[in-house]
Amino acid sequence: MIRTDALDALPVRTALPALERALDEHGTAVLCAPPGTGKTTLVPLALAERGARVVVAEPRRIAARAAARRMAWLLGEQAGGRVGYTVRGERAVSRETVVEVVTTGVLLQRLQRDQELPGADVVILDECHERHLDADTVAAFLLDVRETLRPELRLVAASATTDAAGWARLLGGAPVVEAEGVAHPVEVVWAPPARPVRPPHGMRVDPAQLAHVASVVRRALAERTGDVLCFLPGAGEIARVAGLLADAEAEVLQVHGRAPAAVQDAVLAGSGGGRRQVVLATSVAESSLTVPGVRVVVDSGLAREPRTDHARGIGSLTTVRASQAAARQRAGRAGREAPGAVYRCWSEAEDGRLPRFPAPEIRIADLTAFALQAACWGDPDASGLALLDPPPGGAMAAARSVLSAIGAVDGSGRATERGVRMSRIGLHPRLARALVDGGPEVGVRRAAEVVALLSEEPPREYGDDLAAAWRTARRGGDAYGARWRAEAKRLGSAAGAEATPRASQLSDDTVAGYVAALAFPERVARGRGEGAYLMASGTGAELGEGSRLRSAPWLAVAVADRPAHAASARVRLAAVVDEETARTAASHLLRSGEEVHWEEGDVVARQVERLGAVELAVRPLKEPGPGLVRHALLEGLRREGLGLLSWSRDASGLRQRLAFVHRVLGAPWPDVSDGALLERAGEWLEPELSRARRRTDLARIDAGQALQRLLPWASGEAVRLDELAPERIEVPSGSRIRVDYGGEQPVLAVKLQEVFGLQETPRLAGVPVLVHLLSPAGRPAAVTADLASFWREGYRAVRAELRGRYPKHPWPEDPTKAEPTRRTNRGVERDVRR
Structure with a gap:
């Protein structure tokens, strides 16, 4: 049965008429609705009730599943009926489905297969404030579709905290519809650490900070009723805080992207009035999800963002301060059902210094997948896409370089047939390349299994040996193993290539190394002793103490991160390879011959055989050609400026x-x-x-x-x-004053007494000079680009202020008729030397 009482209680209902009117008249709208108003659940159902087929795009799988199940529950159904969902590896829809909730990644793939997006009348981009790269790309593609193919397609950008004006401009002047929030107050409790803690550094969070967060959770349990939702930056911090709360008078649940489905379901079911729950969660719980029973939020104030070293092909996550928008989203979780409280683990003074919004991924993330999507869309440089933030040029150039190396784009940047095939596998292009090229050599099933390991990094307890981690995953028995098997099966079906006869005879180490090297050819690395390696990208890499890989002469590094200011990357996951495999996988990096280039700040001339930065054989080149040297010097200028x-x-x-x-x-x-x-x-x-x-x-x-x-x-x-642009200008006093051309207007900084009698502002090349009028001490007294106006309207106030401070200098009542001077009233000359 339809739960009309629950539907009627959702506050966003009052905004529906305005939203429907906006879509009818403009075709686009921005919906701003605070947490708990029902924008994710009621709005799609209301639009479907008018006969529209609605697609809701969510940034995360857990949010997509939860939203679909909640809407289906409101209709008295199970997901897969009138409301369904599709996430990677899981689909619950039917012929009756009129509202489908998908992840932005799924919607992106769907658009690439059929740009007209049949079966959709309205697309809702939920939680658009999070600025995930897939979501920004989907929005740009949908706007392109509206403009060129389907002007009747309606778009809604929805969020609780977002740059409404920016989204409205992006959507072509879309109306902004605001919904009233739930009338449940959330008390803010400032709970900074009693003693200073070290700020986050890369992935590292000060253990003292985590101990403080755990103590605030205990305080919240003692001072408040209801369940507690605690936000932490990542799974590692969640595990650490869970350990500190092992003896707490509550059930402690851990929710993050890798959490088992059973735990996610338990969280979304709530405690039901039984034993209190403490839910430790990453940002997956910020948006779209209502965790029943939560009355208190404890916010660590930390979040994770991607960072990419484009020059070396190394990406990692880094811990940052959460934005003000994220803090509001998190606090809102406490007031979804009743009055609540948020304990913020920072001071009120610090709050004003937080960034307003999270950094858009397009500015900071690896853009290789985005660049391939844009190329497949027919816009290789993304210049024609409607984006809130343009992709950085350097990141796009690095992305195109990778795509060219793996054969995904041609010389003009257009997607090749191979590139289109890669884009439809639903993987990062590097991993798609490993699957496409590795399958025929080592067997589709085995290649798919290794790629599945690389697409979702295995737990740290699996160790740093990729082949050993593969064997651990095959044994199963944990939540990761179950997800890995499902993904490997999906990838095997997507690859569809035959293996060579020798594939079955290859060892796990050989297969894992070959596939990893295909995915990350810039990371094939040659040992240089003591567990240290040099990757083909030019970055040093180090294995942890006790790693069984330390004696390997060559490695294919699958996962590495480079902490801020660290000289070398830390190897998290790698496989043993030999030089032949390294040469094969990174063949595009093989070079042999005379090399004259700019290296480490100067011209270097050598006869070299190298694999990227790994020098295989080297001897000095005594007489490099002048043309090569000239080219190297120009390279140095381009690099260093x-x-x-x-x-x-x-x-x-x-x-x-x-x-x-x-x-x-x-x-x-x-x-x-x-x-x-x-x-x-x-x-x-x-x-x-x-x-x-x-x-x-x-x-x-x-x-x-x-x-x-x-x-x-x-x-x-x-x-x-x-x-037109003289170096100096002569002023009435006779001084020749240097003009500063560093700003938008030329600037003449001159003592006020030296321009007495100058009626009009000097003009250079038709541009009025910006005159900085100085006091006798040479300090700014006034700025004007219109001297005549200043003499009439501004001089009197300046004169009144300065004449008492500098009585030895002339301050005539009518400066337009006064004699310009470099002297005081007593005739002491003080020339302006510039």
């Missing part, structure tokens, strides 16, 4: 003057930005560049003299530089 040259004050001043006239007048005046100068370096740095051989030679090049070559001498305009 124009600071390698000699920039005197006059040279920097000339560059600023040229930048000003270019900005104001354009051609033929040259663009002297870093990018433009580096692009034309081979032109304006000749002949000095041809004579240079190393870094010290670059440091001797007078950049100012070289810049003169870029002036428009051929047209005769070059002689007008001193007229």
Whole structure:
């Protein structure tokens, strides 16, 4: 039976008319609804009731399943009827399904298969404030579909805490619909540590901070009724705090992305009035989920974000301070059903310094999968996609380099047939490559099993040996093993290739090493003693003490992280390989011949055979060709910048003057930005560049003299530089004052008495000079780009303020008729020397 009483009690109901009107009139809307209002459950059902087929996109599998089950419960059904869900490896839908909840990853795959998205009339992007990369990509693709294929497709961006104005602009001026929140107050209790704790560093959290969080949980249990939901950054911290609460008067449950389904179900069922529960959770519990019985939230104030070293191909998670938006989301969990409280493990003073929103993944994450999705969509550089934040150029370049190396894109960046196949497997492109290329060599089933291990890192207790971890997973007996088997089966079906006859004869170590090397060729690593390795990417790597891998001459590093400021990466998971396997998997990194390039800050010339950064054979090259040296020097300039040259004050001043006239007048005046100068370096740095051989030679090049070559001498305009942008301007006192061209307007900083009688503001190239009027002590007294107005309206106040402080200097009532001077009233001359 339909639970109309529960549906009617959801506050978002009052916002439905406005939302429906917005969709009818505009086709898009932004829905801002505080936690507990029912935006995730009531809105899709209400839109479906009007005859729409609704797809709800959630950022996480646990949220997608929970939302579908909650909606089905409200309809008196089981999931799979009118309300269904699809997540990776699990699907519960039927012909009767009119509301389908999916993860953003699933929706992304669906759009790539059929851009028209048949079977959907409305798409709701839930929890859009989290700014996951898949969600941002889905939003961009859907807007493209609306514009080009299906203008009738309606879109809703929904969240409790989001940049509503930004999403409204992105959705083409969409109306913002706001729902009233639940009238359950949440008391904020500030509970900072009594003694300072060390800030998070990489993945490390100070144990004292975790002990403090555990003590706050105990305090909350003693002071409040109801269950407690405690937010922590990751599974490791959850396990540590759970251990500290082992003797607490409550059942302690651990919820994170790897938690068994039974634990997730127990959390969503609540304590039911029995023994109190303490739910230790990562950010998976921030959004979309109502944990019944929770009246108290304990917030550690920490979160995890991805970080990627694009140059070395190493990604990792890092612990950061949670944003204000995340803190509001977390606090809202305490007031979903009744008045509650949130204990924040930081001070009220610190709260104002937290970032407003979490960092969008597109700014900080590995963009290889995004770049492949964009290429398959037909927009390789993503320039035509409607995104709240554009992808960083460096990250996109690194992503395209990876895709090109694995054959997923062609020379123009377009997706190849191979790339399209990889994108549809539902894996990171690196892992898809390992499955596609590894299957025929080592057997589809075995390749799929290893890739499944790499797609969800096994528990730390499995150890750092990939082959041994594989054997542990095969034995099963834990929640990870069950998920691993299901994923391996899915991947085996997706690969569909035949193995070579020798595949069955290969050992587990050989298979694991080969597949890992295919996935991460930049991470094949050669030993250099004492458990230390050098990866082909150029990054050092170290194994932990006691690892059985320490004696291996070569490794394929599957999982590594590089702590902030650490010289080497820590190997978390790796497999033994031999040099032949390393050469095969990373064949695109093999180089042999003369190498003249910029390395460690200077030109290096050698005869080298190398696998990426791993040198296999090396000897010095005594007479490198001048052209190769010149190329290496240009490479050094591009890497380290124009600071390698000699920039005197006059040279920097000339560059600023040229930048000003270019900005104001354009051609033929040259663009002297870093990018433009580096692009034309081979032109304006000749002949000095041809004579240079190393870094010290670059440091001797007078950049100012070289810049003169870029002036428009051929047209005769070059002689007008001193007229359009003079180095100095003569003021009424006779002083010649240097002009600062470093800002948007030229700036003339001059003592006020020296410009008495100057009626109009000087103009350079038609631009009024910004005059900084200085006190007799040389301190700013006023700023104006309109002297005539200043004399009329501003001078009187400045005069009143300064005449008492500087009585020896003239302060006439009418400065427009006064004699300009560099002297005091007593005739003591104080020249302005600039």
